[in-house]
Amino acid sequence: MSSLDWVVLGGTLLFIVVYGVWKTHGNRDMDNYLRGGNSMKWWTVGLSVMATQASAITFLSTPGQAFEDGLRFVQFYFGLPLAMVIISITFIPIYYRLKVYTAYEYLESRFDVRTRVLGASIFLVQRALSAGITIYAPAIILSSALGWPLSSTSLVIGVVVIAYTISGGTKAVSQTQKQQMAVMMGGMVVAGFMILHLLPPEIGLLDALEVAGSMGRLNAVSFEFDPSDRYNVWSGVLGGVFLFLSYFGTDQSQVQRYLTGRSITESRLGLMMNGLLKVPMQFFILFVGVLVFVFYQFYQPPLFFIEKGRETVQTSAYAPEWEALNENYDGLWNQKNTEIYQYLEYLELDDAPAAGLSRQKIKQLSEEEQKLKQSAKALVHQADPSLATQDYDYVFITFILTYFPEGLVGLLLAVILSAAMSSTASELNALSTTATVDLYRRLWKPDASDQHYVLVSRGFTLLWGSLALLFAMFASLAENLIELVNIIGSVFYGPVLGIFIVAFYIRWIQARAVFLAAIVTQGLVIALFFTTNVGYLWLNPIGVGLVIGIASLLQATFFRTDPAKTDTESPR
């Protein structure tokens, strides 16, 4: 990195943090500290909700996913707008009526304190695990690509976030997220234009689309119903709606964002903003990855993107095999490159049959290239089994560091770090609020002053932040960190969403039935995950279905004489 890159990176992050702390210092009461005084307008709510979900993993991994697999991951988000509508209709009015700080407070109104504590506890476990990964995942990629020490990278992200979250609470998180979203989206737009600019002069956007399409990278939507296919319209809408209902409706890290709205209307509009913009935003980030893929059809990429892996093999007993692989790869890549130019020429001449044949050849060469890449990964694994072999998370960062001009590298790194900070801040804020309100205040010290609870909340922020940082600095995880975040969510979200769906919509089921059903379901879902090959997206609706089914059975049999409870009273 050049001096200019450091200035851009440091200046951007410093401005965001200092501005956030300055705007929000002096929060002394719970309402301001935990709910932002219910003062946020809808666009702040909307940006905050979007920034919370868009972690560094989004910006590092998603372009790499498009590079490897095309646009089809966009289908994963098709359930989100529907979930936003359902939450706006049902969840928001109830949360506002009961004036809750956390989603789990509602569960005490509807059921009992045990169910509330169960919901809060599941959230704390799940989100605490995720918080560590939210810091660790970008840190390990950045430290590997830039040569930064892993612990220092984690520290930079963690300490800065802990500091401004402790200082200003929910309001600081929301204010900084506005600037972070501006940096994230602005940076990606600049990146998109830069990649187009870097393509060979004779290759325009339409040519780029033809090249991407010829190798299956513009495969955005599939209507085929195939349970073994992870991404299609049906899994996206049906499976995805449950995941997003749970994430946005019951996960405190999102609930806390829209509870800062100054009214039901502002909160709803914030979610509607998310519902309108999220899918195009994800499409755009994926499209940047497709452009990187096209770029690498004209400028040869490395056979394997992780430098440490390449170095390890080159200095091992497998070096001769590695050299041979690279020689094959060079020849194959050049052949493919020539064929691509030929294909574009046939298109320009309107020679459809020749273009069709050329496209077949490109596809064939591409498949051979994939085989070489698999062989390369196998060699890396043989040279050192502890090394990561899934390299598509490193595609985008490698591209930025190799080809972007000075200044822009710093800006894109600011994008990635802003994303990490925005998500981590929401997580820590939510963890501390839940621990303070649902456990500490409810179970231990119910009658202390507002100032006392604000102090306790600051303490919990420091505690959870430190735990997440420790985890990030010293954990050594499997290579699929990005999937791990979604897997953790899917294992725990289903039962919690099941509790809330029963709470909102199935009024005849009471506390004991749902409490037992949730515990049994959580155990079953964990067992399912470890003992079967069920796709993780389906664990959400399975969890929901099991809670509803088991709770219905229990209520109709063992607990049929339990009295009904109305949820008109605000919880403690």
Add this chain to the structure above:
Amino acid sequence: MGAVVANLGKFLYLDRVNERPPFFRRWRTVYLLVLGNLLVLIVLFYLLTLRYA
């Protein structure tokens, strides 16, 4: 399933007598706009897929 739909309907009815959205007369219109936007996007993405398939 019937209970879920019935209760959703109750919430939609309450929407009519409570806060109104700033841009349209009813929240239902806002929701239809968001869902309509999703449908349009799916159609556009599908056309993109077909064009370059």
